[in-house]
Amino acid sequence: MLRDKAVTGMQLTLIIAALLILSSIGYAMGRRRAVAAGRGGALRLHSRPSYHGAYVALWCALPSLLLLVLWSIAEPRLAEWLLIARLPDSIRALDPDRLGLLVLDVKNLAVGNIVSREIDPALQAAAEGYNRFLTLSTAAMVVVAISIGVVGAARAIRGVSPAFRARNQVEKVARNIMLAASIIAVLTTVGIVLSLLFEALRFFDQVPFFDFLFGTRWSPQTALRADQVGASGEFGAVPLFAGTLLITVIAMCVATPVGLFSAIYMSEYAGPRFRATAKPMLEILAGVPTVVYGFFAALTVAPFVRGVGESIGLSVASESALAAGGVMGIMIIPFISSLSDDVMNAVPQSLRDGAYALGATKSETIRQVIFPAALPGIVGGMLLAVSRAIGETMIVVMAAGLAANLTANPLEAVTTVTVQIVTLLVGDQEFDSAKTLAAFALGLVLFTATLALNVVALYVVRKYREKYD
């Protein structure tokens, strides 16, 4: 499987390289022809010669590249379909799962890997046929792609004439390529929504929607055998939501005061020299990868919290929500402080001057004038921070628990949505089990929640922003 991917990958690179060479030749030829056409004729060239060259190059490369893309999508499917069609009827009568395994084995056989089953002549023949088809198809692809390139280039070269508006054509293509690039972002969102929705719907076929959303027991171990005891698989996600909420609240309790006050100090009190050292420091804190925070939480903060708790006679879980939430708060401090700093800096100086003229002290100005004026922006920033905290994964994976406890006690271990997604999907998985699909349902909830928070945040900022000009 890996090997044939690598081989076709190399072939693809070779074909693309050939096409690039071909189109640069086309560029040179087109340019030459345009120069020649411009020199003798009474008509001046409409477009610069390089645009004619580029036009030829585009005609050479684009159609064949498009073909290559379509081909590499269609080829494996076609090959598999042919493979199955050629198998004896007795094998084709197998149920889809076992047939799939058999097809995989034949493919492995075709690339020369070791397979677990006995090799009978029919399979051997199928593997050979499969190989033959792939070789043939690759050869055909090379020939067709190159000849389309040559034909396209030839056609375009013939079209070179002083009156031809090559620049407009090239610019049109360039614009469309740029449009395609910006549509990728939209396609990503569509892809996220569709893949989450599709898998989640399959999950809700097996587990009722309301049981998932309002159930209070979470133990996603589905039974391997029908008669197995104690592994019924319960998918009530309320404990996960509660755990996520608890950790988020702790994180915000840490991050809000520290972040807000440092923003106030930096924007209103600090001199330029203090700012020049303190701001990069907060930026470093923002740039630390979350896996580092996770390690810090698990190695240093959690034992510390536990030690302090035990010294005053409290029982603290070693993976307490307090440790994970606290460290997540640290991660969010720079986020809140830089957003609030920006917002407060944007409040016009005239408001400050007005307050000072009425005799207000600096802190009174901040509390009664600047803070209210900046409030929508700050609230928006906080909502974004909450959405970050909800979606944060590594810190909680490393420092929060796995067991789904429904509790509001920050000293106990809780689990979160992201932790469960990771535990459900890391390691071996069968793709159709409710256990695996549950991760996508959780992902859908996560995506919806963060999306809603972001939209509300943007709305708050836009709607309640004071306009000063």
Place this chain on the structure above:
Amino acid sequence: MTDASNVIGPERRPDLSGARLSRRYAAERRFRLYGLAAVMTGAAILLVLIGTIVANGYTAFFQTEIALEIDFDPETIDPDATRDPEVLRAANYQVLIRRAMQARFPQVTDRREKRTLSRMVSSGASLKLQDMIMVDPDLIGTSRRVWVKSSDDIDSFAKGKIRRDVPDADRRVKDREIAWFDTLDSQDAIRSKFNTTFFTAGDSREPEQAGIWGAVIGSFLTLLVTLMLSFPTGVLAAVYLEEFAPKNRWTDLIEVNINNLAAVPSIVFGLLGLAVFLNFFGLPRSAPLVGGMVLALMTLPTIIIAGRAALKAVPPSVREAALGIGASHLQAVMHHVFPLAMPGMLTGTIIGMAQALGESAPLLMIGMVAFIVDVPGGFTDPATVLPVQIYLWADSPERAFVAKTSAAIMVLLAFLIVMNAMAVVLRKRFERRW
């Protein structure tokens, strides 16, 4: 009475303004102090974070080694004197180490004690002997002093991570081993050497043989894919949206979309990669190719947003001058605006790449979390990346992996600092202000 009060005027209330003023000033000082305390808290946290990691991690750059008098016995290595590489490779070098240890401590006779004794040396030491013989078969029959790695427990003990004053029962290194260690130390047979393995080896279950090179190469390949995909796409999208897009509902949609995408949790991108790239397109699991594609989708919004800001900063006069002397719209943008915006775009790209380098959650989803010993050789080989390696080591039960994890974090942070410094330099040197 009324008359009198009219004459005197309204009764003055006592003057409290002085007290009130001092109260207000006290509040002012307090408020300012809160602010300063908040900034200092941030600084203290950063110091503690870096401090813990350096304190835990610097020892991993060194490795304790033990000197052994190895007798390269021809009977054991190559009894028929064939010098055939296959025979040399298959020989039992573990025996040589065991014998050398026993020669040093002849008083140890008990079987179990003997086993403990030979476990003081890393299980990778036999590979070193094998390498020596493969390179120079003439060593067979000679005897020489060879420095081999100690086991991770002995290493931790030598570095003071396992303390002598802990009761024997709670200590991973027992009294007996400490005695042996002290004997070796008094004979100058213990040394601490710079740990090159850490920078040249792939992952391993044995802490003293584990290295980050495999993860570094995996990160490099992954980021290369990310860069190749997201930089051109992001830049083209930014140019289109900022310069060409008509102002209508569709472009509004794309814009809102990009802003929202920037705030989608990274793990969701991992789910997308799993469902679309792995299950739908059937691309290989654990491959830098897929990891790079997922991270490219994730960094795309960052690059687009930074690119648009850079384009917006170029004054319209540049555009208008180009249009005024007859350039087409595309020519004006590509020949004049774009080059001026390039430093800003590159800065945004480097910052996006730094984010991608530190990201691990989406890569867990697409199987880059497997235990992989080999250094990946291509984009479709199974690989892991630096942050995921850190995650894997942090989960390991061996005490010695704590130091390795911290050391790997130091390497990762060093890379990130270099990348961010590059972005800062780029911004300082090339970004013009109009």
